[in-house]
Amino acid sequence: MNKQHLHTVARVTAGSIAEELEIEAGDTLMEINGTKIEDIFDYQYLTQDEYIEVLIRKPSGEEWLLEIDKEYDEDLGITFENGLMDEYRSCHNKCIFCFIDQMPKGMRDTLYFKDDDSRLSFLQGNYVTLTNMSDDDVDRIIRYHLSPINVSFQTTNPELRCKMLNNRFAGQALEKAWRLAAAGIVMNGQIVLCKGVNDGAELERSIEDLSHYLPNLESVSVVPVGLSKYREGLFPLEPFTKEDAKQVLSTVHKWQDRVFSEYGLHFIHASDEWYILAGEKLPEEERYDGYLQLENGVGMLRLLMNEFQEALDAFGHTEGVIIPPRELSIATGKLACRFIKEMAEQVTALFPQITVHVYAIRNDFFGEMITVSGLLTGQDLSAQLMGQRLGEKLLLPQNVLKSGEPVFLDDMTLAELEKALQVRIDIVKSSGQDLLDAILL
């Protein structure tokens, strides 16, 4: 076993089985039921039982064989130093639409890491192309019945997929998806749409082919390619127009209506950007089948607005709360700005003593075509909010920060931005209730 495969415990959840058995950070997991653990696939499978035997080595070298009775799928409560319990697999593709290739130089190294690891699909919901998934992985997913797996399809035309991914094995990699679907593995899919490449008739073909894998393939999102200003030397890709967006939506809606009557799922979903670009109303909640693809920006705005409305209605019925006069500001990407403004206006209509300034931040760092708040940088926020009326506090959505850390994508810290703008900044979590609370309380 090399060092990469030493499964060292990083943390133990309070109140968990692991804590009860005095497993601690620094311990090493050696075996479960006499079997060595290759990676997280093995771990998840082997821990799903009502009785397991876990061999732990303490830092002193002492070994403990623990006999554990538990609920079938009860987690042991162990977080390992390496979440995958193995090396991270980088991707073998050179996709014509890859956003990592469109990033400026000089950003932190981890942002340039191209992962395409199916284990991360199960752990974090990453979308994978299946091009570097081994047959052994496919077998283990089927044997262990791991679900769901998220697949980046782009197209079901094998030759076109090879071209789009710049990988001659990308076409045949689709066979792995069909094997997984046939074996009952639940999947979600994604199509990154590139104008003149996989749209139009190719998109129709992809949706039709993918619809054969319903209901195991339970959703497929169509998202427009993100184009930064750093595309020199890369495959020429054009932005979509309003007319293109209308065409995409008409295709998506046609297929939604076609499959819904048979499967009770809308299956194919257009991300929020398409509705905004086309100038069309966002679909009602029922169309999103329980929001299966929020991480791809599918239904994010509809969910936020509905949650906000519900929170506001509930607040309207609360008695005895006095809302003092206040002035505050919200900054967001251009994409969501109109919707955030509408929500702020709902609040100020009810509570005229509150003033909310909503600012749409142009993405100068990556280029104006990038409009999502998740790719805003500290320097753009600083430059465009400097001298603006910000009131007693500035609200920012949590996705502007590196996950779990008060640092922006360009490494500016939250404290540096607060200092530059001379304002308190509150980070708002993702729900409508969080946004309302941040404005009112």
Ligand code: SF4
């Ligand atoms: S799979 Fe394609 S888009 Fe994803 S990281 Fe690799 S090259 Fe980039």
